[in-house]
Amino acid sequence: MAVEFIDLQSDLPGARQSLAVHRFGVPGARPLVYVQGALHADEIPGMAAARALADRLEALDRQGRVRGEIVVVPVANPIGLGQRIHGHAHGRFDLATGVNFNRGYAALTDRLAQRLEGRLGADEDANRALIREAMRLEIAVIEAVSATDRLKRTLLSLAAPADVVLDLHCDSEAVVHLYTLTPFADRIGTLGRLLGAQAILLAVESGDEPFDEAASRPWLELRDRFPGAAIPLGCFAVTVELRGQQDVDAATVAADADALVAFLVHEGAIEGALPDLPDGRCEPTPLAASEPLTASTSGIVMFHAAPGDRLEAGALVAVIVDPVTGAQTEVRCQSAGLLYARSAARFAVPGQRLGKVAGSAVTRSGKLLSP
Ligand SMILES: [Zn+2]
Incomplete structure (x- = not known):
């Protein structure tokens, strides 16, 4: 296990913030899984589940059971976490601009298509590598004026290379529910069953460019741009809503972290016997x-x-x-x-x-x- 602190240049002179990135397993190994908590900084269930997951992964890593590479960022939004007004946390919107921290991510498809024109063929693995490299290059040049812009670019640069992305959120008062792209309707079931999701919402485009879709939707859109090429859906990204903001207690957090570990076993990122799948509690709906x-x-x-x-x-x-x-x-x-x-x-x-x-x-x- 390694912890990296990525410097987030502040908008204020002399001030510094950093993003703590925990890495487990073998650098560069596949599958690469990226998990972040509390992008909406006042949604603590996601932060708690990511922290508990990191604890479990540390033990599994010591046992040599992490097969791929798993990257966990328990506090995805240190800027939002510092936004308090008269004792109340405000972590959904950037107070400087009013922009939602989970909206407005770069829509990369046009620029990727330009960069990849004439280069994608019948070899799915080769295309996957080409698209990932093009994404890396395009994310590196996303214009970032403010500290929040730089945070968003950094988070996307961590998530985009991953095979699986879990963005852990919560709602106001809620049961567990998930958002993902429509073509993942079959694949989302395992995570839904393990977490006890009671709603799974599917869309090919949700609008306003949320984080998960910035990593996953380019693959789907590149398929439309290059119908003759063999393009995989190279990034399975899910927004995981872990109930409501008040739903943080030791037993619930431990159960969520256990469910995430079980999911990572099913995804082949952790070695072990496949955990049993509980019955599903819902079918996906649009x-x-x-x-x-x-x-x-x-x-x-x-x-x-x-x-x-x-x-x-x-x-x-x-x-x-x-x-x-x-x-x-x-x-x-x-x-x-x-x-x-x-x-x-x-x-x-x-x-x-x-x-x-x-x-x-x-x-x-x-x-x-x-x-
Ligand atoms: Zn949220």
């Missing part, structure tokens, strides 16, 4: 069919449904009570499905997101993720 529930008025939020509840179409999810008049406004879902996340806020303003239902009846287009 992210476009995830129904956002929003408040149409302001008031006190009284929930009538909790994360994990299976809802009928038209079910009552919440009542918003006007504290001045007493008027009550119902919030109902249109589609049948699983309420996989809801807001921890108990006072809403118009337009505020109150919950998300993984269904199959609604069809959205455009930008599919929460702001």
Whole structure:
């Protein structure tokens, strides 16, 4: 095991921050797995699971059981982690710009396609190597003006070469759910079963360039650009939502870390007998069919449904009570499905997101993720 501290040049004179990168196994060995926690810096379940995973990997590495190379960054966003206002953590958006730390990653496909024009053929392994090298070169020249830009470029440079990327997040109040690209519908099942995921959301493009797709989507898009070439989906990237922000306790964190180790055994990154797979708790559904529930008025939020509840179409999810008049406004879902996340806020303003239902009846287009 080796720990590397990558210097993140600060925007302020004399100030320094660094990114701690833990490396296990054999440098350069495959599969290369990249795991990061708390890119949204106030989402501590991901940080806790990454830390516990690193502890387990340290022991496995000593036993010589790490076959590939596994890179773990438990604190992916030291900039966001330092953002506190009057004692409250604000880790989702960069306070300097208002930009979400998990949006706005470089969309590399155009530049990769230019660089790879005429070079990709019938040899899948050769193409994989060419695409990885082109990604390395393109990421190195991504323009980065601010410290946050440099952090994003650094994180992407760590993830892009990997065969598997797990970006560990959480929602406000939620059950375990996963996001990945639609072509990984079959492959995501193992991770979903091990973590007990209750929703798996698929899209070919979620919109606004989240981190996981910056690493994985170029492969899919290069297939469209070069239909005659044998292009593998060289990076299986997943955004893992480990329940809600308050769901940090020793037993849950240990179970999540054990599930991640079991997944890495299944992926061939750790040597060992294949762990049993629990029964799946859901089938993947389109992210476009995830129904956002929003408040149409302001008031006190009284929930009538909790994360994990299976809802009928038209079910009552919440009542918003006007504290001045007493008027009550119902919030109902249109589609049948699983309420996989809801807001921890108990006072809403118009337009505020109150919950998300993984269904199959609604069809959205455009930008599919929460702001
Ligand atoms: Zn997040």
